[in-house]
Amino acid sequence: MSGLRILVPVKRVIDYAVKPRVNRTQTAVETSSVKHSMNPFDELSIEEAVRLRERKIPVESITAISAGPPKAQDILRTAMAMGADKGIHVAVDEQDALEPLGVAKLLAKVVQGEKSNLVILGKQSIDDDAGQTGQMLAGLLGWAQATQASKVSVEGDSVTVVREVDGGVETLRAALPMVVTTDLRLNEPRYASLPNIMKAKKKPLEKKKLADYGLELGARLKTVRVTEPPPRKGGVKVDDVDGMIGKLKELGAL
Template structure:
């Protein structure tokens, strides 16, 4: 193996600490004047790529990538401050946001162009929770994949991934090239230090457009309506089991 060339796709999303609000037209979540940050699962991906470099001399490059509005540059700078070597920003306005398949097609082009042999990305983004991009990318590239990783080890061309499954964990072994999606137990992302933030300003951030990749990114899904979840009803106390059964029948649960 000539070296590990790691691609880390990241996404700008509404900050996890902000409570999302539906816009007045009920067509989407309100994003104007709302705090945004890097998708938490993608922070894990950047951290894991940097830790791989710290554990082995085989990592030759960590490339951060994002497709989003102009402000997505902020999270790319953060990724470079955490340890990514350079970044690519494909400018896509919010109104033309890509669906998971469009993102996967775009990432395939980026992988081929940059000769990446390991892609580490979050298992899902917290805005749409689709959890599809990693799997679709593995299918398009015909690469091995391991989802929901809680531990990653790379030795030469061999990769061992411990992944979260219902009620336990599963250990997978595969060879590079490979797609890995990250889960919360994988690591704890570092804070970017001030010196590294200053260094990140000098690292290369390449701007591109969808036209540069010549892709069909036509949307196939249409959002009909977005509404707030129904307010939770208060509980009701009952005197005994018979009262509970009567109440359940009244509510149509029995």
């Protein structure tokens, strides 16, 4: 088989341990002065790409890409410290965040430029939880896809993916090129060690703009209002089944 040229998109999001807060104007989640990190599902993607190489599968290159403000370069350096060979930063203003279709169009252009034959990306980002980019990318490229992977294996030009479904597990097999999205049970990402963090500073990091890919992506969606979920009401105790049924009727549940 020809060597794998893996593209791994990574996104800078509010750290999973931080409780998001709605801003004062109720137009978005507050992002200023808030800790950010790599999207957890994207950490799985980088880890899996590196593990493919460690399993002695021919991997020509692992390229991490992120679109966002200048601080997105930090997570690209983390991706390179974990084992990516190089990074691509596409500058996008924070207030002009790309929508899933826009990201898919950008990634399709990058795939063509990098001559990638395997894209591994998180099944969703934890900020908007859209879970759409991987599927849209596969559709734009006309490639095979396997979503929510819990196991990935490569033999020759064939990729086998095991994914969890409601009734158990499902095994999919397709030929390269292919898009794979990652689920939490796929692996456990490694920590970026200090020596690797230092080495990552010497790895190439390309800086691009949307115009370099012939793209000018405007917003298709408008956020009308963002509000906190209503506080959860406390529970009540009932003495018997009749009391429970009466309470459910009172609440309009029956």
